[in-house]
Amino acid sequence: MSRRPAYVILGAGVAGHFAADALRQAGFDGQVLLIGAEPVRPYDRPALSKGILQGTKEPQAIIFQPEAFYREREIDLVLGRAAVEIDPAARRVVLDSGKSVSYDRLLIATGAAPIRPRLPGIDLPGVHVLRSLADAEALRAGLLAAERVLVIGAGFVGSEVAASARTLGRDVTLLDLLPAPMSRALGPELAAVYAELHRAHGVDLRMGRGVVELRGRDRVEEAVLDDGTLLACDLVVLGVGVRPAVDLAMAAGLDVDDGILVDEHCATNASGVYAAGDVATWWHPTLGRRIRVEHFDNAGEQGAAAGRAMAGQPEPYAPVPSFWTDQYDTTLQYYGYPVPWDQVVLRGDAAAFSVTAFYLAEGRIVAAAMLNRPKEHRSARRLVAAGAAVDPAVLADPDTDLRALSRQFAAG
């Protein structure tokens, strides 16, 4: 008497969806349970800060697949339910409905949750975060009614929200302790270009500034900055980062360091338990170190890699990480490893917001960011994958044929 094995995926976000799909593509024919806390089928999360906020996309349009997709693949969707306990010894998870679900293999793809800094007034109505579709719909409604918007944190989400709010015609202040938008990820050179971009679109940039208090009677009315300035606002968006959702994993005794520690096959230290996406801190075999990546491309690709590994087709997961950000009428594509660099080479015309940045460590290209330079994406990616050592003057030279140059290096 044999029972169909049950593979359970906790988290029906990007990683969870692509893991379930990959399990079936790899030929796994046991039970697949995809359990998500949000009440909607998996969707294209990056669209929240752009299309959904701006109203150019309807929520229905960003859902990855119709219900039939899951039905045809016998993927059981359990939506609106979160796990409250993982018991690796008994191989079961307990849901917030009280139901207990047994698994033969488990994928934790619970993502990350927005950080809410401990700040007086943080719980006032009118203070938003952006992570889920419900967050985005609430924020859009808030933006439509708001006049003065304060975005705290100029990372990717904060910068995109600021751009969307400006596009909707709101007065926008974008504030960060850092010297320029997204400067931690993009470096000061390219971040300076984004500072100009936001200024050119009328954003009131307050860089190198913090907020010490939010005030208001019934809802948020003003922010107190760390230099004592009072800033009137009727809507605040917190974009100060996320924290991986590791609490259940920690309670279950899984190894956690920032994210849930997994090897190059997405396996945790607990037998039969895997993790992928924003929640996973993974061993990158090419880099020879652990990294955690909070971007769509990784969630999708690592989710799929985890699905294949669970189905018995493990392959080392060793991508060149990538992400994009769209702000106003610009698009930036980034390929590269989240490692320190010691030199940035710009190519193109920063004043025209058409520029490629190459990031070098000890003379080798470790990352590249292309702002409105689509014809350089694949060449730059090849150079990054090869860890190419190229003379910075050659990289910066507009007459250099990047395509020909990149093909001199063995592509990874």
Next chain:
Amino acid sequence: MPGPTDDYVRVMPAADVAEEEIYAFEVDGELRVLTRVGDEIFACDGICTHEYAELSEGEIEDHVIYCPLHGSGFDLRTGAVTSLPAVTPLPIYDVKIVDGEVYVSRTPRDEGEA
């Protein structure tokens, strides 16, 4: 077999289609593109299936066309998605060369057809 002028539209001389260059054209008001990989010419929809972006602004590498916006990749031979964020395949159109001219089918190839 359909004749070259009814179900197919003439686009350009085959000799003018350079390797890895992407040429936009319109059929019945819809944007399409064609490109050459080695000896073969391929045609597909001109708009990415993920978000609105014109694929003529993108790139070709091996047999994949990459979207200029977010890097979605599609296999020119099948339309299959080769890299995220797209999840929907790209419609592919049959191509034939008649008297040195590239003709592209008006209607996309059926899904699953090789």
